Amino acid sequence: MKIFDKDGKEKSRFQSVASNDEYLDGIAVGGDSVYLHVYGSINPGSGVSIDNPFIVPSSQRLIKFDKSGSKKGEESYNPMQEGRGGNITSCAVTSDGTLYAVSNINVDQGGKYASNILVWDAKGNYQNSISTDDLNLSNQALFSDVTVDSYDNVYVSVNEGFRGEVPGYIIKIATGSEMLSTITPNSRTAISYSSEQIGKGDLGTPAGLCVDRMDNLYVADRARQSVIIFTSKGRKRDELGVNTSPSNVSVDPFRNMACATDGQIVVIDKKGRDIASMGGQGRKPGQLYYPHGVLFANNGAVIVSDGENGRIQIFERKEGSDFTATYTSPRMFYVPQGMCWGKDQKVYLTDNFHNVVYRLNINGYTPPGIGETGPEPPLPPQPPAPQNIPSDGEIYFQPSDVKIPSGGSSDINVSIRYASNVYGVGMTLKYDPQYLQLDKCEQGNFLSSDGNKNLFIYKDEPKGTVKIGGPTRTSAVAGMNGEGVLIKFRFIGVKEGDTKLEVSEVLVKDPDLNNIQVSVTNAKVKVLPKDSTPPPVNVNIPKCSWDASFAGSGTTEKDAKLVLKTVNGSQDIKVGADGSFKFTVNLKKGANNFTITATDPAGNSKDYTFTINQATRNVVVMWVGKLVYMVNGSNMNLNAAPQLIGGSTYVPMRDLGNALSCVVDWDAKEKKATYTYTDPCSGAQTVLEAWIDKTMGRLNGSPLDFGKAPKIIGGRTLVPLRAISSGLGADVKYEASNKQITITHPKP
Incomplete structure (x- = not known):
């Protein structure tokens, strides 16, 4: 340390004030004394380290000198000593005055932190600390904030990594009557505690914490830009942006x-x-x-x-x-x-x-x-709320404008949306029995979509007033969020006219039985004149198919019920909200008859019968040097036996065409054979032209190279079997061991 006079001239210096791995960073003068602050290296023995104020030094000293440079005294302070916190960020106090504080010390330049909860008694005596290792957390876990509830249970927000690289959670440390187990660290005042995780999957980067009088836990979440609320049992109750x-x-x-x-x-x-x-x-x-x-x-x-x-x-x-x-x-x-x-x-x-x-x-x-x-602070002027979107939730009918034929029926749902943490509901539904008859009342799946078993009861007495208890979730579980169906009804139209469905005496509860305020949107109902026309079935059915099954689709009235009847039995066809439907019929060889029965809510019904023929592929088997051949298992004779010419099998022109169900024409002038095949299902034609002694032919008007040319031998026109069959869309296989050729047409 150097001392200068007021003109900037050096007067004296204090030599060897600190060791080689220490740094001077503060000076103060009082009376005749000079005080120097000295701190030790961040990483002892690792050389010069970066000056980072978030990193706690290994030691600190305050040295007192007189003005001549003589040392007069020293006070040392070890910030790493047990019970001394570094970077203390938050605290909480229990009913007996025990103080919990979060300390995160950066112990090296690589970003590694020692994260602890330090514990002092009401008199300030250090008791213990709880580390991330004590709670079996990952190496990247960091404590953020701490709070206590009325039972002196301690809650700590935890993030994995300094910047919350992965979603965080809350640790509940039970230190009182809710304690689950005990650990007793050596060499420290023993504290019994156990821990459990809260909010994993519901939180982003949890930061600050607090509890209300009911011990509901409030979490400030920086990543989700919201306050997330949990009940005293750890169930998510709400999330507020x-x-x-x-x-x-x-x-x-x-x-x-x-x-x-x-x-x-x-x-x-x-x-x-x-x-x-x-x-x-x-x-x-x-x-x-x-x-x-x-x-x-x-x-x-x-x-x-x-x-x-x-x-x-x-x-x-x-x-x-x-x-x-x-x-x-x-x-x-x-x-x-x-x-x-x-x-x-x-x-x-x-x-x-x-x-x-x-x-x-x-x-x-x-x-x-x-x-x-x-x-309570009054609300400032708020923008008008959107219609039918209350802040806590809405109960509404689907559909809200109902049309039912007299004598017919319609399914109507009571649903909920915009609400959160819904545990159970109850309500009264009113309808006019002059116009409507209740046919069905059952719970929807909103409160049971996670597998929870619901309670549900109702009573339609007197007629026109349905008292409904439920659906209500069971056991200690969280409420449900979002949108879904609460109750399913089916009504039958009794008499033509206009009427309505009204919901009243609505109760919606959260898991702690607090009321959730909701608005209600009721439904209008028109009972239409009796319908005597059966619903149509609009579907395109082909005359035949090569496949083993037929997948069809079509349209009908949106509230119609369809039943598919085949030789294998009957099954319902699902009709979409727009009246569209799909079905599948398995086919066998020959004619396949099936019926679709369409019935509307008024009871009007009609059968629609269809036929699909499953087309049969020709399987032709020939042998080189033999006149006998087989078509679909039946023996037939060729005009000339297949023979090998230049490594290729040649067969009579007309015999091959007949075996493949083709029409064969011969143009003597051009010496041209023309094969015409018509697909029995689609009606599409394949036309193949071949000339004697020419390797080039035409397929549907386009050039086609056969590789081998047709020939006239002994007065008979012979064609290359593989080239002609493949050109017509057949599959050809040859077995050299017995010189057998198998042709499947059309190719599967």
Whole structure:
């Protein structure tokens, strides 16, 4: 350390103040003494390391000198000593004053963290720590925030990796009556605890935590930009969007939530609607710079740890006004972060870089529910809600405009949408028995789609009033979210006219039996004159098919019921909402008859009968040197035996055409044979032309190289068997052992 006079001339220097692996980083002068701050290397023995303020040094010393450079004293501090936290980010206090704090120390330059929950008793005596290893978490696991419930169970948010590279979760550490097992670390004050995971799969990057009076757990999720709420049993209850990335959350007795974001505090109500905001990024009083901790007070005030500004601010809301800053402390902290209320009504505040937890007495402010409780903040003007889309949910009919023929029937569903965490429902359905008759009432699959067994009862008495209990989920499970069918009805039209279906006395409950507010959209019903016309069946059926089965499709009336009848029995055909349908008929050789019976809700019915012939492929077997050949198992005779000429099998021109069901024409002038094959199913024709002594022919008018030319031998016209058969679309196989040729036409 060098000392200069006021003119910049060196007067003296202190030599060998620190060792080779230490660094000087602070100086102060008081009276006749000079104080130097010295810190040890980040990685002892690894050479010079990067100056990274997030990395805790191995040791720290404060050395006192007189002005001549003589050492007068020294205080040393080991930040790695057990019970001393590094980068303390959040804290929570139990009913007996036990303090839990999250500490994440960067132990090397590669990004490896030591993540621990440090535990002190009410007098500040270090008790123990709980590490990620103690909880059998991965090497990348990092604790983010900590809170406690009324039973002193500890909840910790966990992320895998510093930036939450994979979805995080919550660890519930049971330290009281809910403890499941016990571990007792050596050399430390024993703490009995067990742990379980909450929210895995429901969370993105969980950050801040808090609980309400019912021990519901609120999680600020930065990745999902929302607050996610779990019941005391760990079931997901709700998810409310914040339209930004919240780092922390606090809840008041009215279940309003204050969420800390990068530059402001946002307040939303229990339905996720914006109530207010405060702050705005900046350094002035009332502005915030990366706030983190946030607490509601008894009078509705919001206490904020203003991180990068190193201070505490309090915002209050007078009736009819917005939140405004009523107190701004001087910069008295380094980076204040997590806050919590203690049972002693003090505010506990973590300071990230000073690595301490402060206990603050903020005069006139106590936790919510202690002393006077402030009024619930009124909602600011809200944009008009879209019609039929309430904030908590809607019950509606599908369809909502029903038409039923007199004497016919129609299926009608009561469905729910926009609601979350639905556990059970109950309602009354009213209809006019002069116009309608209830034919069916059963539960839908919305509340049982995950396999849960539901309870469901109903009573249609007196006629026209259906009392419905359920569907209701059973056992300790979470509610269902989204959209789906609650109840399925079928009504029969009794008399022509206009009527309606009305739902009243609706109860929708979550797993904790809290009411979920829903709106109801009822249905109009028109009973039409009796229908006497059977539904049509529009389908294209071919006369024949080469395949072993026929896949058909067509259309009919959307509420018609179709039955397919074949020699193998009957089966229902599913009709789509647009009246379309599909079916399959297995075929056998020859004629295949089947019937589609169409019936409408009025009982009008008609049979539609169809026939499909399964076409038969010709299988021809010939032998070189033999006049006998076979077509589909029947023996026949050739005019001349097949013979090998130049390595190819030649057969009589006309005999081959007849065997393949072709019409054969001979043009003596051109010495041309023409084969014409007509597909019996499609009607498509194949025309093959071949000339004597020419290897080139024509297939449907296009040139075709046979490779071998037809010949006239002994007054008979012979053609190359493989070339002509293949050209006509046949499959040809030759067995050299017995000189057998098998032709299958058309090729399968």
